[in-house]
Amino acid sequence: MDTNLRLLIDFGSTFTKVVAVDLRGPEIVAQTRVPSTVETDITLGLEQALAEIAVGVRIDNLDKQRALACSSAAGGLRMVCVGFVPEYTSQAGNLAALGAGARVIGKFSYELDATEIEEIEKLAPDIILLTGGTNGGNSKVILHNARLLAGTGPSVKFIIVAGNKSANAEIAQIIAKTGKQVVFTRNVMPEIGQLDLSPSNHEIRQLFLKNIIQAKGIARARAIIGDVIMPTPSAVLEAAKLMAGGYAELPGLGELLIVDTGGATTNVHSIARGEPQRADVVKAGLPEPYEKRTVEGDLGLKYNLDVLVDLLRGHTTHPDFPAIIERFKSGQLPLTEEEMTCHTILAALVVRTAVTRHAGTVEEMYGPSGRYFIQRGKDLTGIRTVIGTGGALVFAGNPRELLKQALFEPNNPSSLKPVNPQFRVDERYILYAVGLLAQNEPQKAFELAGKYLKILENSGGDKVGC
Secondary structure, rough: OOOOOOOEEEEEEEEEEEEEEEEOEEEEEEEEEOOOOOOOOOHHHHHHHHHHHHHOOOHHHHHHHOOEEEEOOOOOEEEEEEEOHHHHHHHHHHHHHHOOOOOEEEEEOOOHHHHHHHHHHHHHHOOEEOOOOOOOOOHHHHHHHHHHHHHHOOOOOOOOOOOOOHHHHHHHHHHHHOOOEEEEOOOOOOEOEOOOHHHHHHHHHHHHHHHHEEEHHHHHHHHHHOOOEEEHHHHHHHHHHHHHOOOOOOOOOOEEEEEEEEOOOEEEEEEOOOOOOOOEEEOOOOOOOOOEEEEEEEOOOOOOHHHHHOOOOOOOOOOOOHHHHHHHHHOOOOOOHHHHHHHHHHHHHHHHHHHHHOOOEEEEEOOOOEEEEEEEEEOOOHHHHHHHOOHHHOOOOHHHHHHHOOOOOOOOOOOOOOOOOOOEOOOOOHHHHHHOOOOOOOHHHHHHHHHOOOOOOOOOOOOOOO
């Protein structure tokens, strides 16, 4: 028995991935990925992956029982957010859901109507996050929405309430006899302009662990391995926080950005305060969370090719691209030089668009005292590190050229993207493993990240920490 061996697992919708880490290095001693078998029996793919790992390193039942896993399989954690004002409580709920690793499949504001309730039932979310009103403020809207949600069918099972605390007792009575499970937590926006997202993050993850993975069949894996402890995007965010902040006396990378390109979505994570960098800039809108995640559901390099083609119009006129993209739609991976060129252009478009959406903006204004600027969202111009992960970046011939698409563009100065960061690439596809390992072995996880996140030459910034 080797007490220094750790198995770290990601149940993805496409692949089940396993990394075996020797903590003494720490170093990766074995790694594999196999097609996921969520639609039949998730343990089939898991057993295959573990068998492949066992070819390179000896593992026993105790090693399996110590294993930790995350999951984005079966659609990941699918949530609907229902709030009051779009720019305030609705947006705060959305930030809370994304920060917990969810995929927000529907956002609704003000008083729900019958058509919207029907839409929510068809979406069949894993969890609904119900917000609305500051504490002691408006309770009419959240009570109205609670009544309509109480009347939904069996496709709505779990509701987390994170709104005006004055309405909680009445909401509990409204939902009490419906058979739905309701959880109350602190208001995501207790006062105008003040966010309190951590309690909602916690409750979302707890529901995921206790109920959602059971419904998706993922809990069957617990008969073989230790536990599924979080959604995969949460694991990546945990890795990002660790790398930014460092551990004990080990200095971190400082403020950073992670771009994660996928077949269905593109995730962007920023660990940064995002405060204005100039004295003549005034912030507007909700405060931005230090740990922020956005999900671009229309920027997938496999399932959203039609959207990418529309975005691409005007950027290239290559005559063969339409035919190549049609081949991509059938699931074909790029093989020829022309296909690689096409895929690289699409991936660059995805990176540029996703980071532009994630970053804040600045707008020039004029008032009685003259010119000033309004900033909405995060100023990421001072970000020190940009990390690329996901298939398109990990397997790119020149990932640095793709990551350059995340940089500030002089011809679009209103977008506050990074100016001169250092680039790194997750070439071993281990960010999820770093986040999992950080739960029990944060120092080893930090050292693992520093060892395997490859620094790309000729990128800006100093080589610090990690």
